[in-house]
Amino acid sequence: MSDLLPIELREECAPLAGHPEHLIHVLRRVQETVGFISPDSEAFVSDLLGVTLSRVHGVVTFYHLFYTEPRGRHTVRLCRGTACHVGGAGGIQSALEEHLGIKPGETTEDLAVTLETVACLGACALAPVMVVDEGYHGKLTAAEAVAIVDRTLSGEAEAG
Secondary structure (H helix, E strand, O other): OHHHOOHHHHHHHHHHOOOHHHHHHHHHHHHHHHOOOOHHHHHHHHHHHOOOHHHHHHHHHHOOOOOOOOOOOEEEEEEOOHHHHHHOHHHHHHHHHHHHOOOOOOEOOOOOEEEEEEOOOOOHHHOOOEEEOOEEEOOOOHHHHHHHHHHHHHHHHHHO
């Protein structure tokens, strides 16, 4: 099972063997390295730290910072708070869904983009607002949101 994880990660985590207090830290390192927490990764962490598989799985599924499926190289988070909703976030969401061919919580087949909606991004003065990776984009129209995603993806193609 753990043979599927990079040897560097297994070596990095080895000193934490038998220390269940490091559960969240080890899960974060696995996710940073692999991109998500698979059932094999959960088993590795369980064996390493000496905690039950059900406890590991419970932590993974309780905290929203852990993902149990592969994520896109880019994350688009669209605010659905009151100001953004009133400002047209619903139309932006529809445009992004149609353009990307996915719904919120899903990832494109090529693993380029994961689309998420969030309750609030804390930037109400910019409503409607979305975050692409770490960059905030506000006062958006549906067309502008799609164009921002396309520029992000075309920048990836140019860099690659």
